[in-house]
Amino acid sequence: MARDGAQTRRSEIVRLATTTGLASVDELSDHLGVTASTIRRDLAKLTAQGKLARTYGGAMPLTHPTEASLRQRLGEAFTAKQAIARWAVSVIESGETILLDAGSTTTALAQVLKDAGDLTELTVVTAGLSTMGALAETDGIDVIALGGRLRTMSQAFVGPLAESAIARLSFDRAFMGADSVHPERGICEADLEQTLLKELMMSRAAHTYVVAHGAKLGKSPFHAWAVMPPRWTLVTDESADPVAVHAFRDSGVEVIIARHSAD
Template sequence: MPPTASQARREEILRLATTTGLASVDELSQRFGVTASTIRRDLARLTADGRLARTYGGAMALTAHPEASLRQRTGEAYAQKRAIARWAAAEVQPGETVLLDAGSTVGALAHELRTARDLTVATTGLTALHELADVESVHVECLGGTLRPLSQAFVGPLTEAALERMTFDRVFLSADGVTADGGINEADLRQTRLKELMARRAARVYVLAHAEKLGRAPFHAWAALPPGWTLVTHRAASEAQVSAFTGRGVRVVRVEPLEELGDPEEPDPLPHPPGD
């Protein structure tokens, strides 16, 4: 017997909650073209069946969304990340002081900056340190602190204290997910607090995120961003994804694939940082 409309809707609600981490009553109501009361009944049924956990204004998946290690993420959307990194590197001007977050896309940016001259780079990520440690024309500042193994990033009060002593021309941030209204979504509250502080210390704020991360909220820690920030993504991002950001005053750059930027050959793999 085929599922009823309500059963099919509940299965789709469950899929959405598992994929994005959260399901909002208002968003689900608009998506399915039913009343908020109908959605609340669906959520109540899924909660009673032990398949969802209710939250204020919606529900969340019971199964925690697993956080991938930096090494696992390095191979994801590889061509998109390299194209984004190349565009971001072209923004950096000689004589500037820039701040690099941890993350695989920002790590790819650090690789592109190996040819830079007269540049100061501060970073919280081991990948950027690995890429730039032997580049004599780039002065590197390590914002040390407590190492978080999964993200290969320094976090905590020591990192935050080091940030307070510097200002930057540009900051390039990574994200597990990014939304137009919420900002950057991450698995760890220490990371989101740090990203907020990083954004406050820079004149220009960039978030580097490939298309699959746009509109996603797999975790429950958020970093709000100041007005006027720039989202750098890939041409694969849909018009609907992009309009959600431009409608809130975010500058969105969609870069071209690498082969259309004059680099038809497969680039060298990103280096693996030690450990996960």
Template sequence: MSSAAARARRERIVTLAEDTGLTGVDELSARLAVSPSTIRRDLAKLTADGRLARTYGGAMALTTAPAETPLHRRTAEAGEAKQAIAALAATHVGAGQTILLDAGSTVAALARALRGSRGDLTVVTPSLTAVVTLSHTDGVHVTCLGGAYRPISQAFVGPLTEAALERMTFDAAFLGTDGVSPELGVCEADTEQIRLKELMARRAHRVYVLAHAAKLGAAPFHAWAPWQPGWTLVTDAAAEPAQVRALRARGVEVLLAAPAAR
């Protein structure tokens, strides 16, 4: 293949990485119709040139992150997968527990799944969406964590939210994320959200990260919370096996939600 074709292919790789944040060898091989070994050589060249950063099984863009997507738009994405994840996550909530629900569309799906009677459940959340969803549910006691309101995520963040969390503990925390990396952890749009997420995790006995399959290997932003021992990822059955294996190799328990029966 000519050097011009190779250069064009590498430019395409950089564009794809910038569009998605992070892209994998197998995906690039299929999309560009070349062998995985060719892709690996391309990634090595692009990394040496400072165009990309190598990750497990792929590469991550180094350019400015895309704009954060508003919650109302994210709610419409991967609806069936989020419902399946929420249904599986709900089986890990027991009667009499005190749980923490993060912001995000998949965690909002869990809030909807908890509307059935669960027997004296306490839900603490910074998510206005979760508060509204559970506000009239019998047997569910809701506490809203106040703070600075972020309209784009319909949730509260900041020092007041963190101060309230410091005075609570939880049987389980259910966290949302914008992306999942075996190497880097879970991704958010900014460090303020990451700091809040890490505090949530420290105050909980069990931590569940809810993310549909398309988020595995995605790195849309540059703020990360590293994986911690005992964290569990709940995703759907469409997750790439290579991503699941890499996460489990990092010590992350991975639960795969089966699609609802039709």
């Protein structure tokens, strides 16, 4: 029985390392309810079996997660992203200047915003090609496109030109996308240039919202991070794990749960 328990625990360690990118001893100990020394023995066993690679303080999968393209992400978690988008549009007011980060959830937000006929005299600033396309012919919305180098995977502009443009702007609200988001580390991305631009965007906003469906909470698939401002709001959906939600709230983050039903 004990052997079965150890095998189940080690399988869970491999799963966590594969889905989050890095498994630390302390995090695994808390999550699995065993001592740190037990986790270290498990990691040693899994490393010897060729299932994980040891790192200082933890382990990581032998094959690191790869970044999904925007095209791939547009087809994922459609219902959750629509729910998040509806909530986000509900807090926007006529006459505001808002920042829409690049990404699939912010693209959904742009699509909902396009059909929100009661909002007028909006200015939308964005680095995302899909967001630009969604709002290009929308009456009552003035679109400001950030320049820079185009990242093919994310269909977004990054680099010094985009950063220079952000320094000349400010926003009533910034809606940020994320490959994943962690209550302590911030926004996780595949590319360091993205994280710098996100930090600049958030520093210029009166209110920052991270829009991320439930599967993105608490994960660490990559090792580039955007540091969060002192106060920000996480907007997720009802698929989010309550434990993950509590971790954000315990860290002082305001969390909004968008419901899938439009009622």
